[in-house]
Amino acid sequence: MSTSRIVAQADAVAALLNEHDFSLEFDASRKYVPIVLLKDAEKLNVIVVPRAFSSERLSRAEVEDTYSIDVGIIQRIQVDEAVDALMGLVGEVNDFLSDAEQRIVGGATWISTNNDPIYAPDHMNEMRQFTSVITVAYLMRRGA
Amino acid sequence: MSDLLSSGASWLASQRRAKLAHDVTYSRPSEGLEAVVPATVGRSEFEESAGYGGVSASFSTRDYLLTTADLADVFGEPAAGDRILDGAATWEVLSPGGQPPFGYSGQNRETVRVHVKEVAP
Numbered sequence: 255m256s257t258s259r260i261v262a263q264a265d266a267v268a269a270l271l272n273e274h275d276f277s278l279e280f281d282a283s284r285k286y287v288p289i290v291l292l293k294d295a296e297k298l299n300v301i302v303v304p305r306a307f308s309s310e311r312l313s314r315a316e317v318e319d320t321y322s323i324d325v326g327i328i329q330r331i332q333v334d335e336a337v338d339a340l341m342g343l344v345g346e347v348n349d350f351l352s353d354a355e356q357r358i359v360g361g362a363t364w365i366s367t368n369n370d371p372i373y374a375p376d377h378m379n380e381m382r383q384f385t386s387v388i389t390v391a392y393l394m395r396r397g398a
Numbered sequence: 399m400s401d402l403l404s405s406g407a408s409w410l411a412s413q414r415r416a417k418l419a420h421d422v423t424y425s426r427p428s429e430g431l432e433a434v435v436p437a438t439v440g441r442s443e444f445e446e447s448a449g450y451g452g453v454s455a456s457f458s459t460r461d462y463l464l465t466t467a468d469l470a471d472v473f474g475e476p477a478a479g480d481r482i483l484d485g486a487a488t489w490e491v492l493s494p495g496g497q498p499p500f501g502y503s504g505q506n507r508e509t510v511r512v513h514v515k516e517v518a519p
Binding site for chain 2: 289291292293294296301305326332370371374377382383385
């Protein structure tokens with residue numbers, strides 16, 4: 255059975271996050287269906303999802319692939335102080351994935367990080383749930 | 399002349415409480431308040447929130463009909479964050495789609511409809 259390259263990339267990002275010590279503990283997992291049940295969101299959920307893939311020919315012999323991976327950070331909150339801590343974690347993950355030492359992941363090179371939404375106000379208002387999504391893009395060149 | 403419709407609505411509200419309700423535990427954890435009150439389950443659905451980059455939340459949602467007077471002495475009006483323990487399930491009062499988390503029913507405000515979502519106990 256062949257392994258999808260973007261799934262392998264998402265697995266590599268999840269493994270990288272799990273190896274690092276952040277200010278809040280979590281166990282990142284790669285998922286195909288990134289839906290969290292509200293009643294399961296009391297604990298901190300960090301989910302890694304393959305988002306998009308594109309490929310471009312550079313020459314007769316070389317192709318450049320771009321992988322976009324979403325990292326969702328989700329937890330129910332009861333007090334504003336908890337939001338402060340989660341916003342801190344989002345910043346840490348952003349910095350960590352963009353850090354020079356982490357720029358090669360699964361053989362691909364980091365090219366950009368986009369944090370949108372930084373947090374979802376509607377989730378906070380309607381569910382008291384903190385939701386933040388970080389999209390990380392990686393580039394990999396391979397033989398055509 | 400008596401207001402026949404108003405007195406009829408009051409009678410129906412009393413019948414709902416007497417014949418169509420079961421006991422639930424209503425609480426306000428932030429203030430340590432708790433009371434057992436009769437409640438009737440209204441609308442009940444399963445919904446999914448707006449997604450962000452495909453990341454979304456799903457939840458069971460329902461309305462409870464409660465007698466305003468049953469809550470008034472202990473809690474005043476319902477508030478977001480209040481909880482209802484009904485059997486094994488815990489429900490939290492939360493605003494649906496930017497609306498208030500509760501509303502009154504009937505012209506005499508004898509019944510209050512609270513919007514809840516299922517959460518972890």
